[in-house]
Amino acid sequence: MEIERLVAFLESSPTVRLLRADQAAFVVCFLRHSLKLTGQDSAISLSHNELQHRLTVFQEQLREDGYDAFSGSADRYLREWSDAGWLRRFLPAESSSPHYQLTRYAEDAIGFLEQSISRETRMVGTESRLRLVIDTLTDLVQGASSDREQRLQTLIEQRDDLNRQIDSIRGGAEIETYHPAQVRERFHTAVDLLKTLQGDFRAVEDRFEEIARDVTRGALDTERGRGDILAGALDAEDLVKQQDEGVSFDAFVAFLFSPQAQAKLRETIAEVTRLEAITDQRGAIEHVRAMVPSLLAEAENVLRQTGRLSQTLRRLLDSQSTSHRKRTAEVLQEIRTLAAKMKQSTSQTGIPVPSEIGLRVDTTLGISSPLTRPFWTPPQVFDIAVETNEIDWETAKRHARKLSGLKRLQWDRMRDLVHRVTDLQTNITLSQLLEHRPPTVGVIELVGWMQIAHEDGHAIDAEATEQVTVTTEDPLSGESSTVHVRVPLVTFSKTHQIENEPVRKGKPR
Template identity: 65%
Template sequence: MNLDAILTFLESSPTIRLLKADLAPFVVFFLRRAFKSDSDDSAISFSHDELASRLQVFQDELRDEERPEMLGSADRYLREWSDAGWLRRFLPADSTGPHYQLTRYSEDAIRIVDAALNRDSRLVGTESRLRLVIDTLVDLVRNASPDPDRRLNDLLQRRQQIDDEIASIRSGGEVETYHPAQIRERFYTAVDLLKTLQSDFRAVEDRFEAIGRQVQREAIKDDRRRGEILASALDAEDLIKQQDEGVSFDAFVAFLFAPQAQAKLRETIAEVTHLDALTGERAAIQHIRAMVPSLLAEADNVLRQTGRLSQTLRRLLDDQSAGHRKRTAEVLREIRTLASRLKHHVAQSDQPPPDEIGLKVETTIGLGNPFARPFWTPPQVFETTPETRVVDMETAQREARKLAGLKRLEWDRMREVIAHATGKSPSIRLSQLLKTRPLKVGIIELVGWIQIAHEDGHRIDRDATEEIHVTAEDVITGQTRPLRVRVPVVTFHRTHEKATTPIRTKRPR
């Protein structure tokens, strides 16, 4: 701590700005009542409508008490408090409206005011805090040493102490218990540590939120590839987990989310709240009773920050994947168009094709997540009984005649017809083209022309339609019948303009 650091902190810290604000008493009181109340209606975060409604109720109470403060709208105050850094405004993935929660700066301000107001009325736990410090130091020395002999001697000493106490109790000795003052002292020490722990979650959330903003900034750069974005995000997340806060939080989550640890903690809290020495400490007891749900909610909120980081990363990668897929489809269409032009040029000029034709392909590494694999399930067993099937030769022959009657489309010849037709005029409609080159195969050939228009980048206008007359032939009976087919307006262009509305169809065979 130095003078410059103190000056900078007092001038720029949102915590100090909150404590020095004109409406500081009202802001601190409202934020503590909404987010830190011992009642059941407190929560980690509130939607905009719910928090604004609570603020309006508080403003009505001030007006009833004839306090001429906070006369503005609730929406304005929430916006100003968010801009000042006292509330964090965010949009959850499962909600359409913004939500608010306390920041670490407002947590610090509430804790400072709460500690100052209760300093004179609360028991100062010197003895319990000294024992806590000593126990922490002893635990540190005990578990930091890798010497097996030292650890073994320590365990033997602790076992001897436990055996001596067991023997004393069995022989009728007096059971040593805490004095009521010592019980209250240790109880308030635990309450203070719990409040500090709950407010420390804001710092962990800020770290994950900073990672998300950094990933978004890196993704905006055009020269950043998906692999680089993913690597930077994973490196940043690993760095947080390797830091002291991340290691401590992971251990906290592993302990708190264990069913046995939760059950033991709830049992201990239930026993503590029934102690006679704590009968008059209703507010603190209510705070301790809400300890497990509150800590679980805080941890879940931090984990949601990690989930939001993953969602942001996945959304960025999906957007880039969609762009890559679109670009790949365009490149393939350009390759087919160039190949068709090259073949047409060779056929027209009677020259041999070039000796070397190459492509430069840029590929990316595919990523797979092993946790995405489903759990193993036993294969389904089917009980089958062999059945004797009689082949209907008449049906088989009929289907065989249908298969033999299918006609093959000459794709190259059809593209040559388009090139010849567009060589005389800049563009030609499909209906006009079919007047000079009638359908020979039937309706399947009509689908083939539309498929060529889609693949080669000609124009397909789905907002307009035209009617084309087709003669359909029955491959079995050989009879023909006229059909009128309504299709989108297809225009073949010499310059191969891109289709405005692609139609996905399967290539006929």
């Protein structure tokens, strides 16, 4: 880490400002108990009234305990903490009052203090972390390799190891279990990872919020077109989904929202909380018990942020609101121009400014129901097992040869034929025209003749039909087959051709 980078971080980071604040202990304690701890009295986000009430109760409790802190109003502190970057204030779609939630900077500060304090009172375990690192590296090597022989050898070794353990247990051997110290160590490692995971959601959510702010700022720029703003927003959203955080979050949502994964995870948590070695760890046990609903709430919160971005894009696509916004900008510019002219005229002529200056607005009030637009909902995630399909190369080659053997419709030559025939004969039906030029491409050529008749204004009678015979040839086998097709009665005429002849580039006929 370079010195310049460290200096800039320590001077500008909201996390560092929170740790250096005069009343940092009280701020962290309140934010942690209100928006971080998992329990009945805490949540991921709280409304302004609820958080204000909790802060008022917290202030009264501090005064009763003899602390001289937080003497101002609750609204003032909530506003200051939002401005400092420790709380994020937003307006949910389903609520009319603002809500608050922790920012990633507050999460980092709380996590740093929790980890630092717990190390002084809790055993520092190294064995479980080492095993976790080894297991992760082993899984990385196995999952990143596409070597079939290596993957097969690994699975065989795992199968043999499982068979040895099964045979040993069936033979009456003693089952090896973790020591209580090892149980507690692994349990605290899992709890630490869970707390880190819950804090990491803020980074993904902040990224989507940053995109939404950029889109909003771009929408206020009257010089940029809606297409440019929309393209930039969609590119930014796709970029987030393609980045490592976005790919990991999509995989996390796909796993956590799976009913089978949730059921297995709840069953595992229930078994873990019944272990005797950790019965005294009540706070950590409650944290793990609320793991599934807490993670689901965190994921839904990020998805709601993505929904707000979609709503921003939808408002951007509303051409009526865009025209109104441009018109408002033009009116404001006209007002500024008139004010400047009035000021210049007053200074030159000495005539005082009129005491009463007003505006007359001629407009109509448009009324629309907010229920006419559906709310954004996250896409349904299906837990579908991946299936491997083998490609039949012979079938693919056969279809490719058929595709390469297809012929294109020669539109210019077809229209030239219509010109030549109608010069000799004023009206001619499609079946009569095909006597001069039998179809060579197949049945699709009939569609081409009807398309020409439609575009050039010839008569197409859908009520009357005629039968056309088409001879097709298989490009692979060379075998011919005859197909009888009944089509609408199409009549090509010289008059419609001249009146509706399309403009074509090339040499004159």
